[in-house]
Every structure is written in structure tokens, then in C-alpha cells.
Amino acid sequence: MAGVGEVIDNKQVILKQLVNGAPKESDMAVNTSSISLKVEEGSNGLVVKNLYLSVEPYVKIRMKKFEHPDFSSFTPGSAMDGFGVAKVVDSGRPEFQKGDLVWGIVGWEEYSVIKNPESFFKIHHADVPLSYYTGILGMPGMTAWVGLHKVAAPKKGEYVYISGASGAVGQLVGQFAKLLGCYVVGSAGSKEKVEILKNKLGFDDAFNYKEEKDLDAALKRCFPEGIDVYFENVGGKMLDAVLLNMRLNGRIAVCGMSAEHNLEEPEGVQNLRIIIHKRIRMQGFVVFDYFPQYSEFLDDVLPKIREGKIVYLEHITEGLENAPAALAGSENVWKQVVLVSRE
Amino acid sequence: MAGVGEVIDNKQVILKQLVNGAPKESDMAVNTSSISLKVEEGSNGLVVKNLYLSVEPYVKIRMKKFEHPDFSSFTPGSAMDGFGVAKVVDSGRPEFQKGDLVWGIVGWEEYSVIKNPESFFKIHHADVPLSYYTGILGMPGMTAWVGLHKVAAPKKGEYVYISGASGAVGQLVGQFAKLLGCYVVGSAGSKEKVEILKNKLGFDDAFNYKEEKDLDAALKRCFPEGIDVYFENVGGKMLDAVLLNMRLNGRIAVCGMSAEHNLEEPEGVQNLRIIIHKRIRMQGFVVFDYFPQYSEFLDDVLPKIREGKIVYLEHITEGLENAPAALAGSENVWKQVVLVSRE
Numbered sequence: 001m002a003g004v005g006e007v008i009d010n011k012q013v014i015l016k017q018l019v020n021g022a023p024k025e026s027d028m029a030v031n032t033s034s035i036s037l038k039v040e041e042g043s044n045g046l047v048v049k050n051l052y053l054s055v056e057p058y059v060k061i062r063m064k065k066f067e068h069p070d071f072s073s074f075t076p077g078s079a080m081d082g083f084g085v086a087k088v089v090d091s092g093r094p095e096f097q098k099g100d101l102v103w104g105i106v107g108w109e110e111y112s113v114i115k116n117p118e119s120f121f122k123i124h125h126a127d128v129p130l131s132y133y134t135g136i137l138g139m140p141g142m143t144a145w146v147g148l149h150k151v152a153a154p155k156k157g158e159y160v161y162i163s164g165a166s167g168a169v170g171q172l173v174g175q176f177a178k179l180l181g182c183y184v185v186g187s188a189g190s191k192e193k194v195e196i197l198k199n200k201l202g203f204d205d206a207f208n209y210k211e212e213k214d215l216d217a218a219l220k221r222c223f224p225e226g227i228d229v230y231f232e233n234v235g236g237k238m239l240d241a242v243l244l245n246m247r248l249n250g251r252i253a254v255c256g257m258s259a260e261h262n263l264e265e266p267e268g269v270q271n272l273r274i275i276i277h278k279r280i281r282m283q284g285f286v287v288f289d290y291f292p293q294y295s296e297f298l299d300d301v302l303p304k305i306r307e308g309k310i311v312y313l314e315h316i317t318e319g320l321e322n323a324p325a326a327l328a329g330s331e332n333v334w335k336q337v338v339l340v341s342r343e
Numbered sequence: 344m345a346g347v348g349e350v351i352d353n354k355q356v357i358l359k360q361l362v363n364g365a366p367k368e369s370d371m372a373v374n375t376s377s378i379s380l381k382v383e384e385g386s387n388g389l390v391v392k393n394l395y396l397s398v399e400p401y402v403k404i405r406m407k408k409f410e411h412p413d414f415s416s417f418t419p420g421s422a423m424d425g426f427g428v429a430k431v432v433d434s435g436r437p438e439f440q441k442g443d444l445v446w447g448i449v450g451w452e453e454y455s456v457i458k459n460p461e462s463f464f465k466i467h468h469a470d471v472p473l474s475y476y477t478g479i480l481g482m483p484g485m486t487a488w489v490g491l492h493k494v495a496a497p498k499k500g501e502y503v504y505i506s507g508a509s510g511a512v513g514q515l516v517g518q519f520a521k522l523l524g525c526y527v528v529g530s531a532g533s534k535e536k537v538e539i540l541k542n543k544l545g546f547d548d549a550f551n552y553k554e555e556k557d558l559d560a561a562l563k564r565c566f567p568e569g570i571d572v573y574f575e576n577v578g579g580k581m582l583d584a585v586l587l588n589m590r591l592n593g594r595i596a597v598c599g600m601s602a603e604h605n606l607e608e609p610e611g612v613q614n615l616r617i618i619i620h621k622r623i624r625m626q627g628f629v630v631f632d633y634f635p636q637y638s639e640f641l642d643d644v645l646p647k648i649r650e651g652k653i654v655y656l657e658h659i660t661e662g663l664e665n666a667p668a669a670l671a672g673s674e675n676v677w678k679q680v681v682l683v684s685r686e
Contacts, residue, residue, distance in 0.1 A: 070620050235616060257616040268611015273578060273600040275627035277413050282625040284618035 013108035028324035048086035054134035055336035144172035156181035164233030215241035236267035371667035391429035397477035398679035487515035499524035507576030558584035579610035
């Protein structure tokens with residue numbers, strides 16, 4: 001490993017230009033720049049060596065031109081970034097020491113300078129795979145846990161529906177809800193994903209929304225008693241169908257509305273007035289607000305991982321140079337991770 | 344007053360047939376039937392003499408054909424009903440005594456048989472006008488109080504917007520919010536109503552939504568800092584405009600969506616995904632669920648009425664025979680009440 005202070009080569013994944021539609025491998029390039037491994041004089045930042053990078057929708061969205069109050073598009077010509085696991089090489093602040101393992105937002109590169117490590121978490125439990133901190137023990141896992149336990153708060157025996165259920169978040173929501181004693185149904189966009197939900201992840205039922213002519217009928221088939229909790233990843237027509245099937249005092253945790261992402265004119269939601277007589281609570285949430293509760297999350301989820309109570313499927317691509325292909329091709333139920341370095 | 348046991352004439356307002364659109368006076372008839380003033384042997388109901396009847400949208404809606412889980416259309420040929428104030432003439436249960444003043448759902452008639460008085464409230468405070476128990480101290484007042492304090496829960500200094508603000512509920516929401524120290528803006532459908540909101544009811548600002556080409560711009564003008572709490576009576580395009588102007592962690596108490604009442608195909612709501620990054624909570628509610636908290640409501644609101652802190656405008660029509668005209672013509676900011684009998 002290169003010593004502190006040295007200036008060395010730094011391989012990076014660069015976004016060539018902002019994209020429209022699905023990102024292609026050719027929208028990115030792997031370049032080499034150089035980096036000093038010593039924190040700048042007077043800085044209280046970090047220099048880290050990146051070990052794992054998370055391949056996820058959040059990164060794809062940021063390759064497009066859009067406006068959002070919480071995050072922004074990547075800058076063409078610069079390294080992309082996203083959640084990752086890293087090792088501290090040099091630190092300008094006492095909370096972080098050389099050799100510490102951390103997770104947070106890092107560049108898609110071998111080494112990163114972290115100017116503001118306030119939202120970085122130290123990794124204290126390395127008996128589970130470090131890559132888990134890009135997924136089940138990182139942002140997607142925390143999102144699932146917060147949305148289910150803190151926002152929707154289902155009780156044992158309640159009926160829980162998850163759209164986009166095969167995604168990194170949705171599949172954990174379903175498993176957390178099963179561990180709580182709920183009846184859990186998910187929807188996804190392919191037969192393969194539906195099979196995995198039912199046969200590998202322990203969902204009580206699942207359906208392929210692309211094969212259902214009538215979403216309302218599909219939900220009535222899966223939930224003859226109605227839905228207590230809906231974990232919303234989709235929006236639009238799916239939400240309209242769900243509203244028709246919600247039970248009294250139902251809760252809708254709104255994590256995302258992916259159906260609206262690529263639409264100039266979003267689909268209108270027609271059935272909103274149902275929330276009055278059904279006394280429904282819809283709550284939008286953003287995981288970052290709950291980061292102060294990360295240790296409570298770990299206390300709950302780490303034992304479940306160690307005891308094998310959660311199925312967590314990863315697909316690891318080795319080598320930063322293969323990250324563009326991994327991102328462009330990612331459309332899977334396995335959590336996609338790029339291994340940059342083993343240590 | 345007629346004695347118990349006697350069978351006497353009972354004037355009633357009858358719905359001739361279910362209506363489409365706005366009810367007309369000619370849709371109703373005033374008939375006379377007969378009634379025994381003694382509770383039937385073995386019944387634990389009441390016979391009451393009606394004093395005041397509430398003229399309100401809830402009654403108009405029930406003159407139409409519709410399906411709703413919480414209430415139903417009137418039966419043509421029978422007396423209409425709605426909230427009213429009455430005096431007990433005979434009682435089959437010990438909680439109610441002859442001479443007690445009560446409020447609850449009674450027939451639009453001189454005397455009513457109440458088979459299930461479980462949801463009737465006894466009136467213990469008659470130092471305020473009895474007619475108030477059809478409005479500010481009855482269902483509309485409780486709706487305003489619950490929606491504001493229990494559902495939206497604004498804090499002092501927050502920005503509160505109320506659509507349908509000149510209605511019986513909306514004008515109280517605004518005044519309750521002002522007493523809490525909020526900045527309050529309402530919208531209504533005429534210049535006259537807007538003037539009353541601003542000049543009589545103490546709203547900080549108000550606008551006529553029918554004269555605004557761009558609701559988003561109107562809200563930006565009234566709320567340059569954005570909206571913390573929206574009390575929703577309207578739905579549709581108004582909700583879309585409000586969503587664009589909500590502040591972080593905003594709350595939307597959904598009381599009604601009147602814009603959708605008369606539409607075969609409801610307007611779609613396009614901007615719902617805003618609730619995610621703004622962390623907005625939308626909560627539908629029905630006042631009946633909160634009736635167990637009625638005494639807490641009285642403890643809060645009665646002193647405010649006695650101290651003259653709330654402006655409450657009533658328009659009283661004398662005589663049951665004038666009820667059909669009062670209902671058909673009601674389109675006012677004053678609470679409309681029919682005086683059936685003074686005692």
C-alpha cells in the first residue's frame with residue numbers, strides 16, 4: 001500500500017456527459033489522475049482508499065440532468081460518486097484514525113479526498129462482509145428499516161404490500177416485515193424476480209405487475225382482507241390501485257415513485273380522496289433524516305444477519321475498470337457491488 | 344307542550360326523490376305525519392323535540408345517490424335527517440332524562456324517535472346559544488379542532504393554509520390557528536367571502552381562487568416562505584398547487600376533497616411525489632373517530648367563545664316549513680340553522 005504523503009496514480013470512473021434514458025457503458029470512461037495520500041494542511045477531512053462501491057438507482061439518476069433539493073447531477077468530466085466502503089489512509093480529525101473502516105459517499109475511484117466526513121459512519125463490526133455496508137447495513141438497509149419500522153410501523157399480523165419489491169430496499173422491507181409476523185406480498189417486473197421473492201426471500205406471495213391487466217384485481221387476489229401497510233416505491237397507477245384496497249387506518253410509507261421518474265407529465269393519482277374515509281396516513285420520508293438512529297438499526301439488524309434470519313443476495317463485480325459495465329447492466333435482484341480493493 | 348304518550352301531528356321535511364346536482368326547494372316537501380311521544384315498550388331509545396337543525400353540505404350530499412362506507416343517501420319519501428339540537432321528551436335509558444338538552448343526528452321534523460342514542464351528546468352548557476351545538480360546538484367545530492390540533496398540529500409561528508376557508512369548518516380552523524399564533528391564509532369562491540375572511544374573521548390574508556389564473560402563483564404571493572400546514576377541503580388542482588409550496592416536514596390534514604364530489608372522473612393529482620423529499624405527512628381523518636375527546640374540545644373552545652375570542656356568524660331561518668328554501672339557498676359564510684322550536 002502506498003504511504004502517506006506520496007502522490008500516486010488514481011484510477012477514476014468519469015461521466016462523459018449527462019445522459020437521457022438508461023445509462024450505457026459508453027457514457028462513462030475510466031481515466032487515471034493523481035492524488036496526494038496526505039490530508040491537506042489545515043483540513044479536517046479524510047483521504048480514504050475505496051474498497052467497495054454500491055451500484056444502485058441513486059447513481060443512475062444522478063447521471064441525468066435533473067433538479068432535486070437533496071442531491072444533484074454529476075459533473076461531466078469528473079469522477080462519479082456514491083455510497084461505498086473505504087479505509088482511512090489519512091485523517092484531519094481525531095474521530096477517524098488511519099486504518100479505520102468507514103462507509104459514506106466516496107468517489108468512483110481508487111482513492112478519495114473526503115472534505116466533509118460528517119456523514120461518514122465508522123464500521124465497528126467486520127465479522128460480516130464489508131460489502132454489506134453498501135447494502136443491507138448501509139443506505140438501502142437503513143431505508144427499508146426506517147420506512148417499515150419508523151414510518152409505517154406495522155403490527156404483527158397486519159397485511160403489508162411492497163411495490164418494487166425486488167429492489168435492494170424492497171426485498172429487505174419484505175423480510176423485516178415477515179420477521180415482525182406480517183403477511184407480506186411484493187410486486188416486481190419479471191417472472192424471475194417474482195420467483196425469487198416467493199421462493200428465496202420468503203414473501204407470502206408476489207406478482208409480476210407487467211403481466212397483470214388489472215392491478216386492482218391483482219391486489220384483491222393477493223389481499224382479500226385489504227392492505228394495512230403499503231411501502232411505496234412506484235406511484236401512479238399502482239398507488240391508485242393500492243388506495244382502492246387499503247384498510248381502515250392504513251399507512252403508506254412513501255419511499256419513491258419510480259413510475260414518475262421518466263415522465264415529463266407525471267401520471268395523475270385519481271383515488272386520493274379515499275384517504276379520508278379510510279383514515280389513511282401517507283408519509284414521505286428520506287433516510288438521511290434518520291441517520292442518528294443508525295446504531296439502533298444495527299442493534300436490530302446485525303443479530304438477524306448473524307443468525308441467518310435474512311437472505312441477502314449480492315453480486316460482486318471485481319475491479320473498478322468494470323464498474324461502468326456493472327452499472328449499465330444492473331437490473332437485478334442481487335445487490336450489485338464493485339470490489340475496488342480487498343484491503 | 345304535548346304530554347308523553349300522546350300521539351300528535353309531526354311536521355316533516357321529506358325528500359321527494361334523489362337529486363342530481365344542486366338540490367332545489369322543490370326536491371323537498373313538508374308533510375305531516377303522526378308520532379307517539381312515548382318511547383316504545385322495551386326500547387332504550389329516546390323521543391326528542393327538535394329545536395335547531397343544521398343546514399350543511401353533509402345534508403346536501405345525502406340527497407344524491409352515492410356510495411360511502413360511513414353514511415348513506417336519504418330514502419325518498421322519508422324525512423331527511425342531520426345534526427340538530429333537541430330536548431328529550433321521553434327516554435328509555437337512565438343517562439338521558441326528560442328535559443335534557445342533547446345534540447346528535449335527528450330527523451328534519453318536529454319530533455324524532457332516536458333508536459340508538461349512543462352518539463348523542465348531552466348539552467351541559469346552555470349559557471351560550473343552543474344553536475351553537477349545530478356548528479361551532481357541534482360536528483363542524485369539532486372537525487375544525489380535530490383536524491387542526493390532533494391531525495396537523497401546527498406550532499406557533501407556522502404558516503397555515505385553508506382551502507374552502509369560508510365554510511363552517513374552514514373559518515373555525517383559521518381562527519383556531521390564529522389563536523395558536525400561526526400565520527393564516529384562506530381561499531374561498533367569492534369576493535364577499537374573501538372580505539369576510541380578512542376583515543371579520545381575522546385571517547392574515549385570503550384570496551378568491553376563482554379569480555386566480557395560476558394557483559401556484561397565488562400561493563407563492565401569500566406564502567413567500569411556504570406552507571407548513573394545509574387544511575384540505577378541496578383536492579385536485581388546488582392540492583397540486585399546494586404541494587409545490589409545502590415546506591419541509593409539512594402536514595396536510597385531509598378533511599374533504601370537494602372538487603372531486605361532482606366529477607365522474609376525478610382530477611388526477613400530479614405532484615404527489617413532492618411528499619418524499621419534503622417529508623410531508625398527509626392524513627385523512629373523520630371527526631367521528633375523535634368524539635371521545637369531545638369534552639377536551641369543549642374545555643378548550645367554550646372559554647374562547649365566552650371571552651369573545653372567536654367570531655361565529657349564524658344565519659337562523661325560523662320555522663321547519665322554511666327549511667327546504669334555507670337548504671336550497673344555502674351558499675353562505677354564515678352558519679345556516681333552522682329554528683324548529685324555541686323550547
